[in-house]
Amino acid sequence: MVSKQLGTNETLTSFPDQSGHFGPYGGRFVSETLMAALDELTLAYDGLKTDSAFLAELGSDLEHYVGRASPLYLAQRLTDHAGGAKIWLKREDLNHTGAHKINNCIGQALLARHMGKPRIIAETGAGQHGVASATVAARFGLKCTVYMGSEDIQRQSLNVYRMKLLGAEVVPVTSGSRTLKDALNEAMRDWVTNVDDTHYIIGTVAGPHPYPMIVRDLQSVIGREARAQFARQHGGLPDAVMACVGGGSNAMGIFYPFLEDETVRLIGVEAAGDGIMTGRHAAPLTDGIVGVLHGNRTYLMQDQAGLISETHSVSAGLDYPGVGPEHAWLKDIERAEYVAVTDEEALGAFRQLNLLEGILPALESSHALAHAVEFAGTLRKDQNIIVNLSGRGDKDIPTMAKIDGISIG
Amino acid sequence: MGRLTSTIDAVQASAQKSLVAYIVAGDPHPDQTVDLMHALVAEGVDIIELGVPFTDPEAEGPVIQLAHERALVHQVTLTSVLAMVSTFRLEDAKTPVVLMGYLNPIEAMGYEAFAEQASLSGVDGLITVNLPPEEAGPLAIALQDKKIDPIYLLAPTTTDARAAAVCQASRGFVYYVSLKGTTGSGGLDIKAVCERVAHLKAQTTLPLFVGFGIKDGATAAPIAAVADGVVVGSAIVTLMGENQASPQALKLEVSELVRDIRTALNASNA
Ligand SMILES: Cc1ncc(COP(=O)(O)O)c(C=O)c1O
Secondary structure, X not given: OHHHHOOOOOOOOOOOOOOOEEOOEEEEEOOHHHXXXXXXXXXXXXXXXXOHHHHHHHHHHHHHHHOOOOOEEEOHHHHHHHOOOEEEEEXXXXXXXHEOHHHHHHHHHHXXXXXXXXXXXXXXXXXXXXXXXXXXXXHHOOEEEEEEEHHHHHHOHHHHHHHHHOXXXXXXXXOOOOOHHHHHHHHHHHHHHHOOOEEEOOOOXXXXXXXXXXXXXXXXXXXXXXXXXHHHHOOOOOOEEEXXXXXXXXXXXXXHHHOOOOOOEEEEEEEEEOOHHHOOOEOHHHHOEEEEEOEEEEEEOEOOOOOEOOOOOOOHHHOOOOOOHHHHHHHHOOOEEEEEEEHHHHHHHHHHHHXXXXXXXXXXXXXXXXXXXXXXXXXXXXXXXXXXXXXXXXXXXXXXXXXXXXXOO | OOHHHHHHHHHHHOOOOEEEEEEEOOOOOHHHHHHHHHHHHHOOOOEEEEEOOOOOOOOOOHHHHHHHHHHHHOOOOHHHHHHHHHHHHHHOOOOOEEEEEOHHHHHHHOHHHHHHXXXXXXXXXXXXXXXXXXXXXXXXHHHHHOOOEEXXXXXXXXXXXXXXXXXXXXXXXXXXXXXXXXXXXXXXXXXXXXXXXXXXXXXXXXXXXXXOOOOOHHHHHHHHXXXXXXXXXXXXXXXXXXXXXXXXXXXXXHHHHHHHHHHHHHHHHO
């Protein structure tokens, strides 16, 4: 029982502690230059998170600009195909800009404005967080620079052009493995240099405290809506809630409001790439070692010497060697379970959702879908699974076409 | 008293300023590192700061990032860095060696195992770039057991209250990062740095060293006038990048740069 592992004044939702830890995970492992900025951010956020004017503005933008609430949709044909529990899709793909990332960006742009920072920076892998950041920068009149690994710039060229249309500067990162982790390093370097006028919008529940908390709180709108929608549309609670895990923000966002519902299984789906056994994957919770990277202690893909490994996933948004510290903690206390799905399985689910439901999912979200279909088959027909459909797959069409050997424009 | 403190004390007793040289272990090739360390000492370097290569050196500018990548090509790990220090110690029992790196390789080795092996190799101090004192408790205890000095950083953004805590936790010296930015950034405002250094020195009895942005005699001398020592990093590492093909040329160029800085320090302090 999970509650036995908690201290007297602790609940599953009372974390992180004052210093930003989720049990042994999280914390603040950054160079001294950033400590003051993190303190400033913590203070600003503490003041704003219960401020009614801030919450009203956030709520209004989420409704009128992002288009929330996103629907909770019963995928009947997918359910029939899986042959077990009902599969419900939380349609984050229908948000403005096409993914859950905007929920976080709207909130952090408001924070930046409140702190008087005229410039925002972001890292991006798939380009979704970059697009969402560039979008809110345009919406609020902020300057925006997005760091993106040169490898990812190749595979997500559509989103690169989109960010430029939105007025953002996209900086290719050619160091290290040239993917998301290196973009994060480069964004940190920018922030260290321009900390006076710049706010760094981290795109997931990783990074130093208070980021994992802020991003989780801002993404929790997903789970709050889903919980209420399920009660209204079906009644009661679902049996399981499922989401893909890259850094873990869409998963944390949908899990968090269900944490204290002990009957609800929370299942995170990592990217197994070519297969866990091959080592070519991006699944630190499934096959990683605890360490420190990007400001927090968590599970990481690393070698014996503590060097960070290169990861592999067909989906750029999951291609990250770390994972948010709250997931590391939820895994250890066994409140959430984590599994991994291969590229091939995810590609299968991608095609399947198109054919059975007329919905084009992001390759990231397709990982959660693949596991949901398999898992639903092991449950009874009167049981229910909610899957976070974290984004839409338009950005992945070039990748799919290439796999299919089709040349498009 | 450790080798670090006794060395700094001796430099101060001779009315000089400490010169610290930073190189990344294994850059440009592991076979050259120990030889370069001896060459640095021969040109008047008092303390060697040896960078431990890491895949994600998030506080470094492009010059030092590339040095980490060059070393990693040759599979240089924390274990091999410690072996280099042991080899250096066969001929030099006197010059303090401070490791500078990121926390994860130390976590992977284990704090106690690291402290033990570092101490056996002859390491005197440790700067862990991404480990502020708030998170450093367990490692600091392991280091203390083995008489290795933990050295923490102060930044232009550090408040007075934090500065007091950082100095409290540091041993050997404290390291003032003289600019907001990564290693190797340009445009040091020497006057502002000197003011800040004077302010910080009034708050601690530990020696205060300044690094980031010091690239030659002209930048080193005015800062050394107010600080207890200066750290030169990217300027040396730039030469590593430029002279990868020729170990001889590299040693000559590095020696010349360090000699110039040493001369400038001595002259301005004469
Ligand atoms: C659609 C979509 N889902 C999921 C992710 C993975 O991020 P996280 O695990 O933070 O939700 C991304 C990242 O780019 C994404 O674009």
